[in-house]
Amino acid sequence: MSHEFARKCLYLLIGVGLCACHASQTDEDTGDNIQEVVTPVKVAAVHIGSIADQISLNAVATYLKKNNLKANVNGYLVSVQASLGLPVKAGQPLFVIQTKEARAVDVLADSLPAGLLPYRNNVVIRASQNGFVSQLYHQTGDYVTDGEPLCDISDQNSFAFLLQVPFEWASDVHPGQHCALQLPDGSTLAAQVAYQMPMVDPNAQTQQFVLKVHNSRNLPENLVARATLVRHVYPHALLLPRTAILTNEEQNSFWVMKVINDSTAVRVPVQPGIQQDSVVQVVSPLFHPGDRVVTVGNYGLPDTARIRIIP
Numbered sequence: 001m002s003h004e005f006a007r008k009c010l011y012l013l014i015g016v017g018l019c020a021c022h023a024s025q026t027d028e029d030t031g032d033n034i035q036e037v038v039t040p041v042k043v044a045a046v047h048i049g050s051i052a053d054q055i056s057l058n059a060v061a062t063y064l065k066k067n068n069l070k071a072n073v074n075g076y077l078v079s080v081q082a083s084l085g086l087p088v089k090a091g092q093p094l095f096v097i098q099t100k101e102a103r104a105v106d107v108l109a110d111s112l113p114a115g116l117l118p119y120r121n122n123v124v125i126r127a128s129q130n131g132f133v134s135q136l137y138h139q140t141g142d143y144v145t146d147g148e149p150l151c152d153i154s155d156q157n158s159f160a161f162l163l164q165v166p167f168e169w170a171s172d173v174h175p176g177q178h179c180a181l182q183l184p185d186g187s188t189l190a191a192q193v194a195y196q197m198p199m200v201d202p203n204a205q206t207q208q209f210v211l212k213v214h215n216s217r218n219l220p221e222n223l224v225a226r227a228t229l230v231r232h233v234y235p236h237a238l239l240l241p242r243t244a245i246l247t248n249e250e251q252n253s254f255w256v257m258k259v260i261n262d263s264t265a266v267r268v269p270v271q272p273g274i275q276q277d278s279v280v281q282v283v284s285p286l287f288h289p290g291d292r293v294v295t296v297g298n299y300g301l302p303d304t305a306r307i308r309i310i311p
Contacts, residue, residue, distance in 0.1 A: 038306045041297035043259050046287040049239045053232045053274050055172070057163060059181060059191075059211055061223040065158035067128050069151050071144040075099035078122060082151050084136045088127040095125040095138075095150050131155045134221065159219070161191060161211040163227050167200055170207045172231045179211065181225040189213050191227065234274070237281045244293040245272055245280055257294040257301050259309070265294050267303040 079096035088094065102122060135152035138144060161181060165173050173193060181189040190213070197208035211227065240256065247254050254272055257265040273281035294307065301307075 036306055038263075038308050039297055039301060040310045041257075041265070041294045041301075041307045042311075043292045043309055044241050044244065044295045046282075046289060046291045046293065047239055048236055048289055049279070050233060050235045051237045051239060051274050051276050051279065051281050052230045053234070054228055054230055054276070055169060056226055056228045057165060059161035059163040059225050059227040061159070061161055061219050061221055061225070063131075063134065063154035063156075063158050063221060064160055064210070065155035066134060067131070067153045067155070068149050069094065069125060069128060069153060071095075071097060071125065071146060071148050071150055073097055073099050073123050074145050075123065075143070076103065077138055077140050077142045077144060080138070080140045082133050082136055084133050087132045087156075088130070088153060090127055090129050092127045093124050094127055097123040097125065097144065099123065125150060127153060129153060129155055130157075154221070156218075159213070160194065161213065161225060161227065163193075163209040163211050164201070164204070164206040165209055167205050167207055169231075170196070173209055173229060177229060179227050179229040181211070181213065181227050183219075183223070183225050189215065189217075189225070193229075234281065237273070238287050239279045240270075240282055240287075240293060241295050242275065242278050242280050243295045244298065245270070246298060257298045257305065259292040259294065259307070262309060263306060265298075265301060265305050265307050267301075 075097040077095060078098045080094070081092075082088065082094040099122075131153045133151050134154040137149050137151060144150065163173070173196070175193050175195050177193040179191050179193065181191050183189065191211040192214075194210040194212045197210070200207050244256050245254055246256065253269070255267050255269045258268045259265050268285065270285065271283040273283045275281070294301070297307075
């Protein structure tokens with residue numbers, strides 16, 4: 001009986017050992033079959049270049065000089081040669097006024113003595129300057145009084161854009177500074193800051209600057225353009241492609257995936273600076289020209305990721 005029991009125990013131990021060996025071999029085979037994830041990426045080199053800190057603000061077209069043409073007698077407008085929007089030249093007749101006295105003399109002309117006939121002459125109001133009619137207040141047949149406005153003539157040479165600058169940025173804008181004006185049709189005009197207005201809008205707390213353009217192309221008044229001015233230029237900035245910068249959902253943490261060899265990229269926190277077009281300035285840490293960062297395929301990469309650089 002004891003020999004039979006001993007034989008059964010021996011068989012049991014041999015079976016347990018065989019199972020253990022098979023399990024160990026299976027685990028080793030499984031570990032050998034696990035393949036490391038390699039992500040195909042594109043990279044770009046860090047480089048040193050010039051980048052500008054710019055501000056972009058609205059500017060409104062206007063004519064700074066407008067002459068208000070007024071009647072100099074009481075009477076009736078018998079002729080109006082002024083038309084809204086049409087150009088005029090200095091000395092050009094625009095209005096003809098017939099006074100009450102002239103109208104009365106004209107009715108009784110055949111029965112009046114010759115000495116009163118000069119009163120039949122009408123009064124001609126002429127343009128005081130070159131420009132165009134921006135406002136027209138009266139038409140033929142209207143009765144006007146002495147000093148009453150007849151029309152406004154905008155001086156073509158006074159065309160400018162008024163730039164609205166927040167007061168905290170006013171110190172960054174100065175006379176003589178060049179800027180670019182982008183019009184609603186996509187075209188661009190070169191402009192220059194002429195001077196600043198000595199007042200601040202009480203509601204918006206903005207200060208006006210006058211921009212002179214070199215070629216106004218007879219632009220209409222109240223046209224809104226986008227003015228871009230350079231606040232400061234950094235000639236030796238470390239620049240990265242914008243696609244290399246990654247951030248979290250709160251956008252308060254930024255990093256790049258730096259390539260340390262042809263097969264590994266590590267996560268490096270960065271402090272971005274000025275962004276312009278497709279490049280971003282990196283304030284810290286200090287990269288060296290030629291250091292490479294991942295620009296495509298970097299989203300979701302863990303720290304110390306295995307990569308494969310593709311063209």
